Amino acid sequence: MTPQQIRLIIAAAIACLVAAPFVLNPFSITLLNYIGIYSLAAIGLALLTGVGGIVSFGQAAFVGVAAYATAWVTALNGYSPWLGLVLAVILTCSIAAILGFVTLRLGGHFLSLSTVAWGLAIAFLFGNIQGLGQHNGISGIPPISIGPFALVESRQIYFLIWAIVVAVLLLCYNLLDSRIGRAMRALRGGNTLVESLGISAFQIKLATFVIAAFLGALSGWLYAHLGRFVSPGPFEAIMGIEYLMMAMVGGAGSILGGVVGAAIVTLLKNAVQDYLPLIAKGASGQLEIVAFSALFILFLQRARQGIVPFLAGFLPELKQSRPQPASPLPRREQPAPGTLLLKVSGAQRRFGGLVAVNNVSFEVRSGEILGLIGPNGAGKTTMFNLLTGALRANSGEIAFAGRSITHDQQFHIARSGISRTFQHVKLRPRMTLLDNVLLGTYARTRTGLLAGALRLNQAEEASARYEALQQLERVGLGDKPFELAGNLPLGNQRVLEIARALAADPTLLVLDEPAAGLRRQEKLKLAELLRSLRADHLTMLLVEHDMEFVMSLVDRIVVLDFGSKLCEGEPAAIRSDARVQEAYLGGVA
Amino acid sequence: MTADIAAILAIDGIATGAVYALVAIGTVLIFTVTRVIFIPFGDIAAFTALTLAALDAKQLPGTVGLVVVLACMACAMEVVSLARAGELRTVPKAVLFYLVLPLIVVGTVWLTMRFAPPMPVRIVLALLLILPISPLLDRIVFRPIADASVLLLLTVSVALHFALVGLGLLFFGPEGVRTEPLTSMAMEIAGVHVSGQTVLILTAALVFSGLLFLFFDFTLIGKALRATALNRTGARLMGIRPARAGTIAYLLGSLMAGVSGILIAPVNTIFYDSGFLLGLKAFVGAIVGGMTSYPGAALGAFGVGLLESFASFQSSTLKDVIVFSLLIPVLLWRSLASQHSEEEVEE
Numbered sequence: 001m002t003p004q005q006i007r008l009i010i011a012a013a014i015a016c017l018v019a020a021p022f023v024l025n026p027f028s029i030t031l032l033n034y035i036g037i038y039s040l041a042a043i044g045l046a047l048l049t050g051v052g053g054i055v056s057f058g059q060a061a062f063v064g065v066a067a068y069a070t071a072w073v074t075a076l077n078g079y080s081p082w083l084g085l086v087l088a089v090i091l092t093c094s095i096a097a098i099l100g101f102v103t104l105r106l107g108g109h110f111l112s113l114s115t116v117a118w119g120l121a122i123a124f125l126f127g128n129i130q131g132l133g134q135h136n137g138i139s140g141i142p143p144i145s146i147g148p149f150a151l152v153e154s155r156q157i158y159f160l161i162w163a164i165v166v167a168v169l170l171l172c173y174n175l176l177d178s179r180i181g182r183a184m185r186a187l188r189g190g191n192t193l194v195e196s197l198g199i200s201a202f203q204i205k206l207a208t209f210v211i212a213a214f215l216g217a218l219s220g221w222l223y224a225h226l227g228r229f230v231s232p233g234p235f236e237a238i239m240g241i242e243y244l245m246m247a248m249v250g251g252a253g254s255i256l257g258g259v260v261g262a263a264i265v266t267l268l269k270n271a272v273q274d275y276l277p278l279i280a281k282g283a284s285g286q287l288e289i290v291a292f293s294a295l296f297i298l299f300l301q302r303a304r305q306g307i308v309p310f311l312a313g314f315l316p317e318l319k320q321s322r323p324q325p326a327s328p329l330p331r332r333e334q335p336a337p338g339t340l341l342l343k344v345s346g347a348q349r350r351f352g353g354l355v356a357v358n359n360v361s362f363e364v365r366s367g368e369i370l371g372l373i374g375p376n377g378a379g380k381t382t383m384f385n386l387l388t389g390a391l392r393a394n395s396g397e398i399a400f401a402g403r404s405i406t407h408d409q410q411f412h413i414a415r416s417g418i419s420r421t422f423q424h425v426k427l428r429p430r431m432t433l434l435d436n437v438l439l440g441t442y443a444r445t446r447t448g449l450l451a452g453a454l455r456l457n458q459a460e461e462a463s464a465r466y467e468a469l470q471q472l473e474r475v476g477l478g479d480k481p482f483e484l485a486g487n488l489p490l491g492n493q494r495v496l497e498i499a500r501a502l503a504a505d506p507t508l509l510v511l512d513e514p515a516a517g518l519r520r521q522e523k524l525k526l527a528e529l530l531r532s533l534r535a536d537h538l539t540m541l542l543v544e545h546d547m548e549f550v551m552s553l554v555d556r557i558v559v560l561d562f563g564s565k566l567c568e569g570e571p572a573a574i575r576s577d578a579r580v581q582e583a584y585l586g587g588v589a
Numbered sequence: 590m591t592a593d594i595a596a597i598l599a600i601d602g603i604a605t606g607a608v609y610a611l612v613a614i615g616t617v618l619i620f621t622v623t624r625v626i627f628i629p630f631g632d633i634a635a636f637t638a639l640t641l642a643a644l645d646a647k648q649l650p651g652t653v654g655l656v657v658v659l660a661c662m663a664c665a666m667e668v669v670s671l672a673r674a675g676e677l678r679t680v681p682k683a684v685l686f687y688l689v690l691p692l693i694v695v696g697t698v699w700l701t702m703r704f705a706p707p708m709p710v711r712i713v714l715a716l717l718l719i720l721p722i723s724p725l726l727d728r729i730v731f732r733p734i735a736d737a738s739v740l741l742l743l744t745v746s747v748a749l750h751f752a753l754v755g756l757g758l759l760f761f762g763p764e765g766v767r768t769e770p771l772t773s774m775a776m777e778i779a780g781v782h783v784s785g786q787t788v789l790i791l792t793a794a795l796v797f798s799g800l801l802f803l804f805f806d807f808t809l810i811g812k813a814l815r816a817t818a819l820n821r822t823g824a825r826l827m828g829i830r831p832a833r834a835g836t837i838a839y840l841l842g843s844l845m846a847g848v849s850g851i852l853i854a855p856v857n858t859i860f861y862d863s864g865f866l867l868g869l870k871a872f873v874g875a876i877v878g879g880m881t882s883y884p885g886a887a888l889g890a891f892g893v894g895l896l897e898s899f900a901s902f903q904s905s906t907l908k909d910v911i912v913f914s915l916l917i918p919v920l921l922w923r924s925l926a927s928q929h930s931e932e933e934v935e936e
């Protein structure tokens with residue numbers, strides 16, 4: 001498919017939406033209104049859960065905060081619904097920011113459990129606060145007015161609701177295709193990956209969390225002014241899981257999935273309410289929730305992918321054009337060859353009683369390739385993690401380019417010019433090669449959240465895309481930039497990681513066992529690539545197991561054994577060193 | 590607040606905490622063995638109370654229907670999956686385990702009911718009826734996705750809880766129940782009135798946690814469960830089937846939840862949906878123990894009981910808000926205390 005065809009489809013869809021209220025009966029329009037309102041909350045969850053990988057059971061609480069906020073402003077205090085919108089958004093986003101600030105450092109399921117906790121706590125508040133009508137709720141909420149027109153009928157508010165939904169969809173698509181959006185899409189790859197790119201995982205998570213709450217707030221505001229009544233019921237825990245169901249059924253990784261999921265769940269619920277009484281008289285209320293939960297469980301067991309990604313698999317491939325030459329991104333000033341770049345002095349790291357790295361010191365000078373080798377358990381990986389900030393040293397000092405980075409966070413270290421690759425390849429398999437490399441340019445670009453969503457900074461985006469393409473070409477992967485990274489063989493995935501690291505314009509490239517798991521031919525190609533990088537005066541630190549690979553490539557070698565530095569020198573000297581032979585071969589006969 | 594009131598609140602809190610502790614220990618047990626955060630445990634406790642109340646009233650408890658329906662579903666699923674795997678020889682065994690055994694339990698209850706059995710027998714019957722539910726749910730809901738991420742299992746678990754609430758309303762009706770007290774004794778300890786029920790709750794909590802401890806340390810099955818909890822693959826290599834270990838964990842956990850349901854039924858009015866809050870509060874306790882430590886979970890549960898007791902004195906309407914809000918600092922503390930390995934990634 002070409003971009004023109006996609007634009008045509010979008011235009012047709014919008015035309016259908018505009019025409020709908022003139023053909024449909026009032027009941028269907030009301031149904032569409034609710035679908036639109038639920039869509040907004042579900043899109044927020046699709047961003048948070050599907051894109052960001054943060055499963056939240058608390059979305060209903062955010063919708064509720066906004067609905068109650070606008071109800072309080074308009075029905076109880078008599079102000080305009082637009083003031084209600086402002087307060088609803090500010091209140092919801094502030095609460096989300098505070099909750100996110102406190103909980104987003106939690107790992108995996110603990111984070112989701114915390115969403116259950118605050119979701120319940122907020123839902124209990126609605127029913128128990130005196131000023132908010134307690135369990136009776138608040139009635140008499142005025143309709144939204146645009147100028148002199150009050151949106152009283154469902155046919156009237158329909159246009160407002162769906163205009164917001166369409167705008168949100170477009171903005172979210174733009175956002176996900178921008179610098180910040182790519183960082184969000186990388187979140188599921190884990191904190192270490194994200195931070196190694198110079199991205200603060202916490203900031204991106206917080207941004208995603210607040211955006212999800214913001215969309216929940218829009219949903220809640222519309223909900224209150226559509227139904228003209230709020231009560232605690234629609235914001236309870238069960239609704240939280242219903243939103244989750246919408247997002248996941250539609251396809252959690254996809255923004256459009258939020259709308260599709262909301263439509264399916266709402267229509268299904270409607271159908272269940274229509275048909276269940278025919279099957280089981282008198283018990284339909286109970287069975288409804290059972291049928292729903294059972295369907296959701298069945299879905300999670302059988303078809304986790306969701307509908308939109310499933311259907312998208314049948315569409316013809318999107319034709320994308322290769323990035324065109326653009327003004328280059330700013331480059332870092334590289335230190336003169338031979339100057340001291342990295343200095344590790346007396347680094348020590350303990351795990352309980354085990355000293356994994358014990359009083360290790362070495363230096364890396366600009367322009368050289370240093371190999372860090374040692375037998376299994378020598379402490380290579382721990383040393384590597386200390387350098388990149390994944391672990392903190394218990395004592396000792398690590399200085400990079402004349403500045404101590406001993407206590408820096410991972411993303412600070414990455415930003416100061418150390419780029420890394422991973423022993424177990426960490427790519428985003430569902431993103432294209434180009435997008436994966438674009439992740440590397442994050443620290444060199446500035447486009448913010450709003451600018452990304454509104455496509456305001458296209459010049460920088462073009463520069464970044466061209467830079468990414470150039471790095472792909474530099475490592476020899478330039479022929480298919482729109483291939484998915486997951487489709488590459490392991491050897492090329494390693495190479496792609498190097499391209500991503502290069503896109504950050506590093507002063508020091510640290511490679512964690514780049515030859516591990518590669519076949520002989522792949523190793524030779526990799527060695528060739530690294531040599532060509534050295535020819536460009538790039539400084540490299542290589543942690544490696546494969547002696548042959550290291551010997552033929554590096555300028556100097558540091559040997560670790562049992563956590564301590566054994567010796568240091570040129571490859572030939574290391575090869576003939578008796579201590580090294582003993583460490584590797586267990587004693588020379 | 591005077592010292593007297595504080596003492597009364599403390600005793601009340603400890604009793605509630607003991608009930609939560611039983612459920613919390615069950616939650617930890619299931620989580621460590623199967624990685625499922627089994628939210629519906631509270632429902633199991635509530636269903637036990639409702640079953641006992643029905644037996645007291647000489648009615649056939651709704652649990653009977655629930656067990657029969659679940660047994661048929663589980664049996665059908667097991668037979669189909671066995672047939673697909675070409676293991677037809679094991680079908681009779683599967684039918685015995687998933688269908689006949691639960692039906693025997695149901696039949697026993699149905700027969701015994703006609704003789705108007707005394708209280709202790711009714712309690713045993715209620716526990717017997719509740720025991721098959723969790724293992725059957727495990728077979729139907731969790732076994733097909735046993736290797737999924739903890740997050741997905743949690744999502745399924747939350748959905749399952751809502752399914753159970755609906756089923757609870759269907760099988761037990763909307764009326765709340767309160768069973769007759771197990772004992773009418775009362776005593777004075779240091780000038781504070783302590784009911785026999787409180788003593789009973791504490792004793793039961795201690796006895797059952799003690800039994801669980803003995804089971805883990807002195808039986809082979811117990812050791813197999815611990816092995817599965819530590820390392821599923823390793824346990825499998827040693828000939829332990831994680832699925833079977835899971836079933837045993839669910840049975841044990843249900844027993845704990847069932848006992849807590851029976852203990853709380855004379856003190857609180859129990860509705861079909863009372864389980865959610867009971868389960869979640871026990872669960873807050875389990876999280877204090879990091880979802881892995883039994884003593885930690887028990888202590889956490891007592892903490893929640895005490896907190897709830899004192900919070901309800903300050904503001905009875907907001908006590909739940911207070912309890913759940915406090916989970917967040919606890920989670921923070923846990924996540925700082927435990928070193929997280931890189932999170933699971935699911936594409």
